[in-house]
Amino acid sequence: MDAAGSLTLGIIDGLIALAIIALAFGATAMRDLFAGVVLFIAMGLFMALAWVRLDAPDLALAEAGIGAGLAGALLLAAVRRLAGPAHPEGIGDDEQP
Amino acid sequence: MSNPEGTAPVLLRGLAALLAAALGAAIAWALVTLPPSSGLRDAVAAQIPASGVAHPVTAVLLNFRGYDTLLEVAVLLLALIATWSLRLARPPAGRNSPGLVLQDLVRLLVPLLIVLAGYLLWLGAHAPGGAFQAGALLAGAGVLLTLVEGRPLGPLAPAVLRGLAALGVAVFLAVALLVMGGGRLLEYPRGQAGLLILLIEAASTVSIGLALAYLFRGDEPAPPEHRR
Numbered sequence: 001m002d003a004a005g006s007l008t009l010g011i012i013d014g015l016i017a018l019a020i021i022a023l024a025f026g027a028t029a030m031r032d033l034f035a036g037v038v039l040f041i042a043m044g045l046f047m048a049l050a051w052v053r054l055d056a057p058d059l060a061l062a063e064a065g066i067g068a069g070l071a072g073a074l075l076l077a078a079v080r081r082l083a084g085p086a087h088p089e090g091i092g093d094d095e096q097p
Numbered sequence: 098m099s100n101p102e103g104t105a106p107v108l109l110r111g112l113a114a115l116l117a118a119a120l121g122a123a124i125a126w127a128l129v130t131l132p133p134s135s136g137l138r139d140a141v142a143a144q145i146p147a148s149g150v151a152h153p154v155t156a157v158l159l160n161f162r163g164y165d166t167l168l169e170v171a172v173l174l175l176a177l178i179a180t181w182s183l184r185l186a187r188p189p190a191g192r193n194s195p196g197l198v199l200q201d202l203v204r205l206l207v208p209l210l211i212v213l214a215g216y217l218l219w220l221g222a223h224a225p226g227g228a229f230q231a232g233a234l235l236a237g238a239g240v241l242l243t244l245v246e247g248r249p250l251g252p253l254a255p256a257v258l259r260g261l262a263a264l265g266v267a268v269f270l271a272v273a274l275l276v277m278g279g280g281r282l283l284e285y286p287r288g289q290a291g292l293l294i295l296l297i298e299a300a301s302t303v304s305i306g307l308a309l310a311y312l313f314r315g316d317e318p319a320p321p322e323h324r325r
Contacts, residue, residue: 057225058154058225058226058227058230060225061217061225061226061230061233062229062230062233065230065233065234065237066229066233066309069233069237070233070236070237070240070309070312070313073240073313074312074313077313077315081315
């Protein structure tokens with residue numbers, strides 16, 4: 001690969017690494033749980049890109065599907081349940097089991 | 098942990114940040130000073146022809162280290178059983194009715210996701226793919242169905258659902274025990290490894306997809322008259 005190509009790839013790799021760190025910090029530092037989960041999902045997608053760049057497409061598929069997609073959906077569902085009956089949109093069940 | 102916002106004291110947070118930074122630095126140092134090595138790549142490449150599949154990751158996961166994968170599938174089943182034991186969990190969809198767009202989108206996407214899952218499962222023998230990725234696609238379909246219907250596989254009886262959830266571990270264990278003629282667990286007979294791996298992966302895909310989808314839904318499948 002020529003020098004310009006590898007320089008571009010190096011810049012892309014650096015940006016992916018920076019994005020992962022920034023998103024991870026944001027996901028843990030967010031006051032709003034919903035926003036934190038959204039940042040976590042975004043971090044998972046960047047992680048998948050990082051695995052692709054590390055020549056591990058198997059892990060990339062699993063990370064995008066399970067790490068970002070399903071774990072994100074699980075966390076969103078958990079946030080919605082945490083909001084409880086008082087949630088303004090009434091998404092959670094407000095009846096007792 | 099005393100102030101009204103529910104956050105830890107500044108000193109404690111500073112200490113935690115310091116420890117985390119030190120751990121991160123230690124890991125980075127360990128990584129940088131690793132001696133150059135190709136790991137087990139050559140050993141795996143040498144044994145690929147005997148593994149029954151052409152993709153090294155699948156060969157390691159389902160053949161060379163099949164025991165680990167068996168335990169992974171079992172852990173997922175245990176997580177599902179534990180979740181189903183927590184009777185307080187309620188479906189996240191609640192009573193909000195899905196819009197027409199979501200309903201039509203799901204109607205289009207779910208068959209596509211099922212076909213893609215089968216494709217990834219088949220592809221796993223010689224390219225990136227396999228049971229977990231295919232199962233994740235099935236679970237995605239299940240989550241979409243949960244959002245629209247309230248449950249991933251509504252019409253199926255609870256006993257059938259439980260059977261499907263246990264199918265992966267059951268088939269995996271059955272194959273592992275049946276090929277034990279040589280004395281060791283999961284030592285596939287020569288020439289049949291590919292077929293057996295595909296069988297295990299197919300069963301695991303169904304169970305993984307179902308387990309992940311029902312983890313999203315959160316409670317045990319019960320006949321409608323027993324609910325509420």
